[in-house]
Amino acid sequence: MLIGIIYKILLLFPLIKSFYLGRKYSFSAQNYLFVYFLITFMNEWLSFIRDQCNPDVKVGLQYNLYFIFCIVFFYFYYSLLFKGILIKIALLSTIISLGYIFFCTHFLENDFDKRIGITITLFYIMNAMLWFYQKISFFDEHKITNDPVFWISTALLMWSCFFIFRVTPMFFFAENDNEFLQFLKVGQNIINIVMYSMFYIALIKYERQSNL
Numbered sequence: 631m632l633i634g635i636i637y638k639i640l641l642l643f644p645l646i647k648s649f650y651l652g653r654k655y656s657f658s659a660q661n662y663l664f665v666y667f668l669i670t671f672m673n674e675w676l677s678f679i680r681d682q683c684n685p686d687v688k689v690g691l692q693y694n695l696y697f698i699f700c701i702v703f704f705y706f707y708y709s710l711l712f713k714g715i716l717i718k719i720a721l722l723s724t725i726i727s728l729g730y731i732f733f734c735t736h737f738l739e740n741d742f743d744k745r746i747g748i749t750i751t752l753f754y755i756m757n758a759m760l761w762f763y764q765k766i767s768f769f770d771e772h773k774i775t776n777d778p779v780f781w782i783s784t785a786l787l788m789w790s791c792f793f794i795f796r797v798t799p800m801f802f803f804a805e806n807d808n809e810f811l812q813f814l815k816v817g818q819n820i821i822n823i824v825m826y827s828m829f830y831i832a833l834i835k836y837e838r839q840s841n842l
Contacts, residue, residue, distance in 0.1 A: 633819045637826075638678055641671045644826055647833045655840045660778075660833065661707045667829075669699060690742030697750045698737065701727050704786075708757045711779060713768075716760050727753045747797035751790035758783035758790075778835035785828035792821045 648657075648664040657664050673696045677689045705724040712720055727749050735743045761783050765774060774780050796814045 633816055633823075634678070637819045637822045638671075638674050640823055641667070641674060641826060644830045644833060645671050647830060651833060651837055651840070655837075659840055660836045661710055662703075663707075663782075663829070663833070663836075666700075666703050666707075669696070669703075688740040688742075691738065691740050693742050694731075694735075694737040694739075694746050697746050698728065698731060701731075701750060701753055704754070704757060707782075708761060711761060712764060716764055719760060720757060723753060723756050744797045748794060751794040751797075754786040754790040758787045776835060776838075778832040778839070781828045781832035781835065785825040785832075788828075789821055789825045792818065 645664070645667040648660060648667050651660055652664045673692065677692060680687045680689060680692075701724060705720060708720050709717055730749055731737050731746055735745045735749075737743060737746060761779055765777070765780070796818055
């Protein structure tokens with residue numbers, strides 16, 4: 631519980647930072663990350679409040695729709711960065727991901743559909759790896775760690791690797807080993823904290839780019 635609250639409070643930092651940078655420079659300078667942070671912040675706190683009001687409430691539908699938003703957002707995020715054939719590959723991966731969710735999952739039901747969780751992790755991994763491929767192929771003199779997208783892509787890869795490990799056996803552990811399930815939830819919150827810390831670093835890199 632405590633680590634979850636810490637994570638949700640820490641979400642304020644990238645949200646405020648991205649809003650500040652958006653007002654100071656432009657929201658397009660950070661590829662509109664403010665929109666993602668705002669929706670994520672609202673989603674996490676709405677889920678927390680609903681759980682506090684009713685511990686038995688099901689927030690599966692909320693997260694199903696949130697993950698659909700994430701796929702759409704990061705398609706547009708990376709489409710502004712990709713060149714040539716990678717733009718078409720990113721579009722194809724988005725169409726396949728959304729098509730699978732809309733036609734092969736129960737995304738409108740109250741229970742979370744783990745197939746959506748697996749889909750978004752594969753989507754994140756593919757787009758992050760495509761960006762790394764492009765970055766390496768079109769090498770420049772700048773350090774890769776100075777690129778804000780490096781931190782975004784690394785964070786998405788890290789989150790995806792843990793989340794796919796968590797979501798795949800989630801319902802089995804819910805019935806057979808609730809203690810281990812709670813351990814995975816704590817681990818997920820820690821990963822979330824690291825992820826959004828890396829996103830914050832990305833915002834700092836965007837700020838430095840804007841000051842050049």
